[in-house]
Amino acid sequence: MASKAPAAVNGRDRDLHTENLTINMGPSHPAMHGTVRIILTLDGETVVDADPDIGYLHRGFEKMAEAGTWSKVIPYTDRLNYVSPLINNVGYCGAVEKLLDIEITERCKYIRVFISEIARICDHLTAVAASALEVGAFTPFLWAVQAREEFYFLIEMIAGARVTTSYTRIGGLRWDLPEGWQERYEACEKRLFRMMDDIETLLTRNRIFIDRNADVGVMKAKEAVEWGFTGPSLRAAGVDYDVRKAAPYLVYDRLDFDVPIGHKGDNFDRYLVRLEEIRQSVRIIRQVIRDIPEGPVNVDDWRIVLPPKDAVYNTIEGMIAHFELIMKGVQVPKGEAYYAVEGGNGELGFYLVSDGSGRPYRVHVRPPCFALMQGLKDMIIGGMVADIIPTFDSINMIGGEIDR
Amino acid sequence: MTEFASDRVLKRFPEQVIETHRQHGDDTVVVKRDGLVEVLEFLRDEMDFLMPIDVTCVDRLAMADPPEYESDPLHPMLTTQTVPSLGKLDGPRFEVVYHLRSLSRGALVRVKVPVDEDDPVVPSGTGVLKGFNWFEREVFDMFGIRFDGHPDLRRVLLYPEFEGHPLRKDYPRKGYQPRLDMPGLNGDKVPGIKE
């Protein structure tokens, strides 16, 4: 149990002989999502050493992906960041399209932006709500979850499922947007703003909340970059980096939005950045609704997307193309590509290697949480046990993504 | 058009660079193993590639000629081989792939290092950017490539007793691991505690 500790922690000289306490925080610990263990060495309540241990949700995503065709990976991507699965779908299909060197249709691009932003709102809502929950405020959490629920209904309407969306396809989408999606979205947005007002009233200026979060889990800009932080956690440190701006994909370069950045990189900044990003996402969606063009959503190439059902049922040409695509999959030329999108927690990258057959040769995901988790150690050492929880939450680690 | 990082690297280290290309617009440098740290340091210090994005690895084993899915010329759908071929590869088996991003340039660069199967060791990039730490651990975990000079090279996703490196192409897709004995789970008796 005992381990050697430095003579002084936090500048306090010890005059009493005490022993450090080593405890396992997790994996069965309510704040560890059941998927992480942090081996803590404590001096009283102060964290002397921490060793995050991940992998409890490892499913072998990358190995499984090599087993089927390129399209069969799509349902697996739902289960990466299961809070914002639509972004994963968009990222994976974008990567395959990059390998295929094809340009998807305008409407499809706008729809993909739309669903990405909806997913981002869900993701940030969850993170913000959980940041309240983790410090003991249960009510804001449930309010936020209610607002998220509205978005889930919208997602179900679009994709047919709330979480396991599998909405995008290589070269397009499973479906076009359904009738009445706009009205549904308006309702969601109304609910969202009402809820955000409620949450901010309870939290943003509440001293208990500020005390718990401000100057806790600080990650300075330079350090954050060096650890490979991306997303809200990096922006909270004051670094203006967003994949949507730095390497625009889809139609983000045509849309007008701000990248919120924080002051010091503490938990409170991450909370504020996320709230602001929700507002920016709404702004993007407004523009998408304004600009979205009519037209097809799938590329016009039967070697990449499945033919329309009408052609499949009634013509031999459609039937053959359908058969070939299902049996052999999309034939992706030999090569490699890295394609990154801005996921809920940062840069979600897909590095794909194709050997020219119908199956992925290698599918690698760059999960944003992975880099965040390796920096967690620096953020929690020197703090108190209770600080681990909001800090751990504010980087919003998602087990499905980090463990794959 | 701004200059490509790979061109600068090639100019600076003509000896160490094996090739450069920009497939699908991804700026790529293939370097020799010995030159990796130098190149990474050069990229960090002079090209401002400060952000470690990713480290991964590709096992090129199944790319051996003929590939795993080689088919019968008369019946192209049928795979004639049930196991990945262990044929001779042209070139080293592994390729460790580093991705770095520069915030000021808004550019991404990929650095690839071919590694032989017999000596799967790569100098660690953690000395250059500490953010490579866990990514390299993952590569070690999944491919068994050791990183020379890594401060904490342990498995990261799998448990320490795991046998083999699952993302290698010769690791079976439906493999089983031996069962482990769990200490301290016999009854309620925990060692060291008196009843």
Added chain:
Amino acid sequence: MGKLVDRPEPDVMIQSYLPEVWNGMKRVSKHFFANLLMKKGYVTIQYPEQKIDYAPRFRGNHRLMHREDGTVRCVACFLCSTACPADCISIVAGETDNRDVEKAPVKFEIDHLRCIFCGFCEEACPCDAIRLDSGEHRVPAFTRKDEMSGKEDLLSRGGPSISKQGGEFK
């Protein structure tokens, strides 16, 4: 350049705890009384008695479609089980007496313990035989056997298929 977020300065109002606690309590009480007295804000669904409608695209229980004469539309082409990422569909093909059809599934079984409701089978079906649009979600069962849906079970949820054997221009 990014936009700096608005970070509240720790002024007296914040430092003294009470005003913000008071505001919070007001907002919470507002919800409390609004819900208690007007009963409008509740979002709870009293599930078994009360159900919400699923979206038309909702991917729920599978169903097998049938022809006009009530026989199964499926011709056991195995595309669904090929497309299935979870490997949950098992089919045994057989010949039928109907010479126009030639082939029909003798066994068509879906293992719902493996199924992930991704809808790939529906998408892969070249005959409009399998669909996931029954609008019911999967109800859990007590035994593994109950989680296997056989042909009859799937057909019982089915409806008339919109595709014709051999296509419209046969």
Added chain:
Amino acid sequence: MDLTFLLMTLLKIVLICFVFAMILGAILTWGERKLSAVVQDRIGPNRASILGVTALGLMHPIADMLKAFTKEDFVPAGANRFLFAMAPMLAMVPPLVVFAVVPFGPGPDFVIAPLDTGVLFIFAIGGMGIYGATLGGWSSNNSFALLGSLRAAAQMISYEVSMGLNLVGIFMIFGTVSLSNIVLGQGQLLWGWLPMWGIVVQPVAFILFMTASMAENKRAPFDLPEGESEILGYNLEYSSMRFALFFLSEFVEIVVIAAMAATLFFGGWQIPWVDPQGTAGGWITVGQVAAFVGKVVFLCWVQLIIRWTLPRFRYDQVMALGWKYLLPLSLLNIVATAVVLAML
């Protein structure tokens, strides 16, 4: 000590401790769930029924109780079994005993033991509550529980101090430590129209008292000893009835705090301007008892609302709050009260 007195006392104990406090405590478990649900736009418990009667979910406490009785009573390996079994009882008893001195209505008939040193008795007994949490955490043989019990001990001892000091102002004003007399004292009118309730004459002390006593009770925002997302609490290893005792003791303590606050700051059974001496009898007495119960329920509600509004403090922040803010403020309050009293 005649038989009637004994019987009467016993009856009062049963009525007050077990009927009033326990039932109110049990109802509060329902109340907390229901209230949190309503606050969070949910319906809350409404399913448990006896012969189809759900009574707004009031059957849930009964169901919970039955469940707690029938669950496995688990003792972790390496636990100190005796202390492990004792701890929940130690936690449960003090809040019940406290009711002995709380006047429910006018006159000595409505109090079990009309002690002259009522408040001191409360502090003396209330201090015992620490043992329940501390021993429970320590005897569980679990690091997290140990951390929880350490937090509990430190926190409860710290807040005991300021809680006591808060009330000194009240004693000074009313010149007594007997609860019955304090209540009688609050029947006076200030400037001829304002009831001289504790909250009127000692508003700062009321806020401080509520804060301190909620901290004492380990409830949000001071629920660090059982902070479920951090260290899981001193009662981590408890299950079944033993856990239920811890749980119930918390709710009984809510009632205790509400009863004390009502007695000390809200005029106890006093109805403003009506029969301040409590001698009227008849329906007025009934109304006065009802007024007391009403005040207690209201104060319980306030505590619950606070619970569902605020996030939790951090350990060092709680200690800082207790020692750096509450204690000086209480002392200041005493001084100010003394100065004002001296000037008057």
Added chain:
Amino acid sequence: MPTLKIDGREITVKDGTRVIEAADALGIPIPRFCYHPGLPVAANCRMCLVETNRAPKPVPSCHDFCGDGMEVQTATEKVIEARRAVLEYILLNHPVDCPTCDQAGECDLQDQYFEYDHKPSRHAFRKAHKPKARAIGPRVVYDAERCINCTRCVRFCEDIAGAPQLRQIQRGEKAYIDVFPGTELDNPYSMCAADVCPVGALTVRDFRFKCRVWFMKGTQSVCGECSRGCSVRVDTYKNEVQRIVPRHNPNVNQYWACDAGRTAFHSFDEGRLEAARVRGRDTDFDQALDQFAHDLEEALGKGLTPAVILSPFMTCEDAFAAISLFKTKAPGAVYSIGGREDGEADEVLIRADRNPNRAGLKMILDSFGIETAPIKTLHEAAHPVVIAFGYEFEERNYAKMAVQAAQLSAVFASMDVIGDVETYAFPAVSPYETYGTWVNEFGVIQRVRPAVKAPEAAKQARRFIADLAERLGAPLGDASLVGIFGLMTEEIEEFKGLELDAVGPFGIKLWEDAADVEAETDAGGDEAEPEEAAKESGESNKTDSAEEA
């Protein structure tokens, strides 16, 4: 020796080479339906059109001979448009049958449409109707709607099978293939007619609706139905043999195999010997072997000479291991070769000897200098100890009589065919579950590979021979495939200098003799293939050996 350029790449070919063959040698893809390397050229599908500098319009490359100075373009706009048009035309009347068609997945029409056309249909009329799913023979079903009239099957029956049973009748869109009235497509190679069909018009009844082709895994193996030992691919799904198709091998069978060999696998799973048996009681394999070793040692100690019945279904390695064991332990043993009785030979592929490895056994026995005793008279000698190996005892009556006459007998067999007369019975693997080599009548050594996993109890013969040898105190050393093959290359004249990994998909010819000339006659094919295939085999062999070890 004309030299020509195809898509800018130069190649020199033999006189009389077709352009499509030259392109194949270069690896330049030219789509085709009617052209088949093993059949005469008809040039009626027009899919292989290419542009040359010799003609103003595209010419069918399967029909044009290479000429000196010829320049061929295979991917010009004109050619691509021509292919597209041909595909559109072929698909005009093609039924929407992929879901019910067994060919889907290995259908040339599917693949080539996807590769060279992949455009939506412009056709919105009724399609022509023709007879569907007609059983035109005992083993083949014909669907006239799917037929593209490439006449490969007609040419196959005429030229290869030597049984002109099929004919194209009618003309234009009404054209279809049929048998002559009152006859059936019943020649012994009729299933190959279905094989050569590029679409699903002719399908095999034996395989009808059994399995989708893309699920199956192919294993390169050898047919054991007669002593020609045709190269085949065994297609399996879920550890079950689904079908057997011939594999191209210019040394042995060209592109063909007989129907009997292709349906033989059905019989190999019937009546398996499921567990080791001692005097009629099921016993643990090792325990039975212990007892047998003990009994055998006792018998040998008494000076009894055993009779060993070898089976021509054994692989060379198994036989070699068995003989070398008994050679050391019982020098006086009598050897005999069992196997199936001779049948009738024909002029195409089928040989009279219905056993795959008699030549190999003879070779091994010769190298040991052993004379075999004829099986038919073996029982007359009434050997007290009989050890019989065999996958199949067609001559089982003789073997049975010999076993019955013995005091101590042991049978190693995959099938329980000999009845309950032996003392010991040990389950062995079937030819579809075994590793090893077979030598055919013409001296081509080929590798046999397991297509399916053997039942748990069954063991490869050389495995239990090695176990037996250990128990008898004469260990064999390295009993793996590679190990025994290495020993064989040292001991046997014909095997000298051979390496297991060098035995490619076409096998290796061990000796030249007169019979070869016959097989040589219709050797065609392209030059590039052997090399490629040899390379391929190198890979797979290595894997096999690794697995086996």
